[in-house]
Amino acid sequence: MASNDPYAALRYPEFRIFMILRFALVFAWSMQFVVIEWQVYKLTKDPLSLGFIGLMEVIPAMSLALFAGHYVDQVEKRNLLVQCILGFLFISTGLFLLSWPHLTDGLSTSTLMMCIYALVFVGGAVRAFMGPTVFSLFSLLIPKKAYSNGATWSSGAWQLGSVTGPAIGGFAIGWIGVHWSLLFIAVMAGIALLFLLRIPPQPILNTKKGEPIGKSLREGLSFVFRTRIVLGAISLDMFAVLFGGAVALLPVFAQDILKVGPTGFGFLRAAPAVGSLLVMLATAYFPLKRHAGYKLLGAIFVFGLCIIVFGLSSVFWISLVALFISGLADGISVIIRQTILQLKTPDPMRGRVAAVNSMFVGSSNELGAFESGLTARLFGTVNAVVLGGILTLITVTGTGALVPRLRKLDIERDLEEEV
DSSP states (O other): OOTTTTTTGGGGGGHHHHHHHHHHHHHHHHHHHHHHHHHHHHHHHOOHHHHHHHHHHHHHHHHHHHHHHHHHHOOOOHHHHHHHHHHHHHHHHHHHTTHHHHHHHTSOOOHHHHHHHHHHHHHHHHHHHHHHHHHHHHHHHHHHGHHHHHHHHHHHHHHHHHHHHHHHHHHHHHTHHHHHHHHHHHHHHHHHHHHHEEEOOOOOOOOOTHHHHHHHHHHHHHHEEEEOHHHHHHHHHHHHHHHHHGGGGGIIIIIIOOOOHHHHHHHHHHHHHHHHHHHHHHHSOOOOOTTHHHHHHHHHHHHHHHHHHHHOOHHHHHHHHHHHHHHHHHHHHHHHHHHHHHSSGGGGGGHHHHHIIIIIIHHHHHHHHHHHHHHHHHHHOOOOHHHHHHHHHHHHHHHHHHHHHHTTTOHHHHHHHHH
C-alpha cells in the first residue's frame, strides 16, 4: 500500500465502521452540549452557569481518568465502549425527560438546574472511560503504517460531528425546540451503538493483565513525563484549550452581544469545526508530516490571534470568519497531536496515556468553560475572551522555546527511521 495513499486507513472495513460510529457519538455529544448550554443560559441569564456545566463534567472526568486508563488497558475495548454508549443513552434520555414541560412544570429553576448538573456530572464519569477506550480501539483496527492517515480521518470524523452537531443543535432549537432536540440526540447515540456492534471484540494486548493498579498508573504517568515530545504536545493543547475556550461563551455573544438568535448561534458554534473539517479533507491528500512541529506551534499561535479578534468583534460576519480561521488552525493542531500520540504510545499502555491526555486536554475543555464563565463574570465577556487569546499566544511561544524536540518534530522522518 502506497505511503501517500489518502485512503489507506479507510481500506480496512472495521475502521470504516469505526469512523461512522465515531461521527455519530461526537455529533450527539456536541449537539447535546450546545442544546444544554442554550437552555441553561435561557433559564439563568448568568454566564457563570455556563461555566458550571463544564465544572460539573470535569470533576468526575479528572477524578476517574487515571483509574479509567488502567481499567481500559486491562479489558476488551469493544465491549467497554458498548457500556460507555449505554451510559450516554441514560444521560440523554434523562435530559430529554427534564425538558418535558408536563414533567417539570412544578419544579423551580434551581431544582431543574441541579438535575441538569447531576446528569452532566454522570456524563463526566462516562467520558472518563469513553475517551481512552476510543483511542485504544483505534489502534486495533489498522496497522501502524496507517496510523498517520487514520489519525487524519479519525480527526475528520470528530470534526464533522463537531460541525454538524452544533449547527443542527442551533437550528433544531429554533425548529423543534429543546425537548425534541434532546430526543434526536438519544437516537444518534443509539445509531452509534448499532454500528459498534458490527465490530467484533478485539484482543487485549497488555501482557501485564492483573497488574496492581498503583504500579500500572505509575508506569503510565512515568511514560508521559519522561517522553518530552508527548508531554509537550499534551501540555500545549491543554493550555491552548484552557485559555482559548471562547466557545463556552458563545450563547452570551449570540444572545446579548451579536444578537443573532439560535440560528446565528448555530452558525457561530459550527464555524470552527467547518474550518477543521476542510483541513481534514486537505490533509488527506497533503499530509502534515514534514516539519510537523513548526506547523503545530504556528497553528496554535494563529488560533490565539483568532480568539482575540473574535472577542473584540461586534460584527457577526467578522466573528464568524475569526472562528472559521481558528478552526482551520485547530484542525492542523488536532491532526498533528493525534498522530504524535498514536505513533509514540506503546500498545499495552494506550489506555493510560489516553487517560493522562484526557486529564490534561479533554478536561481542559470543561475547565476552560469554567474559567471563561468565571472571568466573564469578573471582568466582562469581551475581556475574558481577549485575555484567553493573549494567554494562548504566551503559552505557545513558551512551549516552542522550552521543548525544542517538539519544535523540530518531523513525522515523516520518524516513520522512515522506524521502517
